[in-house]
Amino acid sequence: MRKAVALRYDRQKNQAPEVVASGQGLIAEKIMEIAAQNRVPFYEHHALVEALAALPLGSEIPPELYDLVAKILAFVLRLDEEQGRDESGDRNSQG
Numbered sequence: 001m002r003k004a005v006a007l008r009y010d011r012q013k014n015q016a017p018e019v020v021a022s023g024q025g026l027i028a029e030k031i032m033e034i035a036a037q038n039r040v041p042f043y044e045h046h047a048l049v050e051a052l053a054a055l056p057l058g059s060e061i062p063p064e065l066y067d068l069v070a071k072i073l074a075f076v077l078r079l080d081e082e083q084g085r086d087e088s089g090d091r092n093s094q095g
Contacts (some may be wrong), residue, residue, distance in 0.1 A: 004028035006035065007061070009073065011046040016060040021051050037067045041079050042062055 006021035021031050035042060048068055052061065061069055 001025050002028045003049050003053055004031040005049050007052070007069070008038075014060055016063075016066065017073070018060045019052055019055045019057055022055075022057060024053075038074055038081075041076050045072070045074060046073075 001024050003024040004022070004027075005019060005067040008020045009017040023031060032042065045068070048065070050064060055061070
């Protein structure tokens with residue numbers, strides 16, 4: 001059965017990303033549908049989803065997951081930058 005977890009990171013409020021949605025089956029599908037509608041990228045990592053799904057909603061991720069989640073956030077930031085260049089037409093410009 002498919003599982004999904006959504007994280008949010010607000011540097012002003014939190015020291016670490018927090019779990020804002022978690023579920024499996026139909027709930028996981030709804031989480032992914034809402035993410036897609038809002039152009040939030042997906043990143044699949046089964047072991048991480050299992051660890052995050054065990055956390056209560058609203059809790060920050062534990063320190064032992066910082067490194068892995070930081071890599072995912074870096075991945076998401078790269079995607080955002082690439083999409084920004086694609087949408088602005090600046091992707092092929094050289095500085």
